[in-house]
Amino acid sequence: MSRKALIAANWKMFKTPDEAQAFVEAFLPLVAGHDRDEIALFPSPVLLPGVIEAVKGSDVAVGAQNIYFAEEGAFTGETSVLQLKAVGGTHTLIGHSERRQYFGETDEIVNKKLHTALKHGIVPIVCVGEVLEEREAGKTAYVLKTQVTGAFAGITAEAAAPIVIAYEPVWAIGTGRTATPEMAAEAHAMIRAEVGKLLGAEIAAQMRILYGGSVKPENASALIGQEEIDGALVGGASLKPESFAAIVKY
Secondary structure (H helix, E strand, C coil): CCCEEEEEEECCCCCHHHHHHHHHHHHHHHCCCCCEEEEECCCHHHHHHHHHHHHCCCCEEEECCCCCCCCCCCCCCCCCCHHHCCCCEEEEEEEHHHHHHHHHCHHHHHHHHHHHHHCCCCCCEEEEEECHHHHHHHHHHHHHHHHHHHHCCCCCHEEEEEEECEEEEEHHCCCCCCHHHHHHHHHHHHHHHHHHHCCCHHHHHHHHEECCCCCHHHHHHHHHHCCCCEEEEEHHHCCCHHEEECCCCC
16 A cells, blocks of 8 residues: 655754744745655744745645643643644644653543644644664564554544654764664564554554654655654754755655
């Protein structure tokens, strides 16, 4: 089954509004007419309105790096899915490894956020992946099974179509270390098999699974060229329009 690749830029806590505007102005001409893959930018919350306005008329989507699972309320510092939709955002990352590591997000919280995103028609990119100690201890399959099962609790096959998964081996994020294409594909196959157990083979075959972990122009083609890998969640290399465009054109 052919799955359209998604190339996503996670800008993390970088860029001012002016820098974001300059990025979009430089980036759009570089990918004009590129329809082989979907492209999405994930800026900081304060940048969302400006970036959404800047990409208007293009096929580039814009999403949030995080949402809260409540629709509104006294949750200082959080962004609601209704706020995201109101400014024109269409996607969200959920459960990024940095959210898990630094902000204590659990599989239960990830699950609540996933339900909220699906309820409101936001495309969720659910992040899963093991840390170095878990990989070295041979626990990769166990960690991926636990995270996927936890994230997908209560999700029906009928509701699951918009979901995207991003496999991020935590030991390869920002370290310069990258899983080999074969290692990444093996992990993706584990994830797809788990989705199949939970939601059925047809849903698993359709679900896009991205790779995230030190993706660069130099390794993008080898990674995304793997049959099991359906795109990339790009961090540092997405901060410059030229390098991100090179990845899009892998």
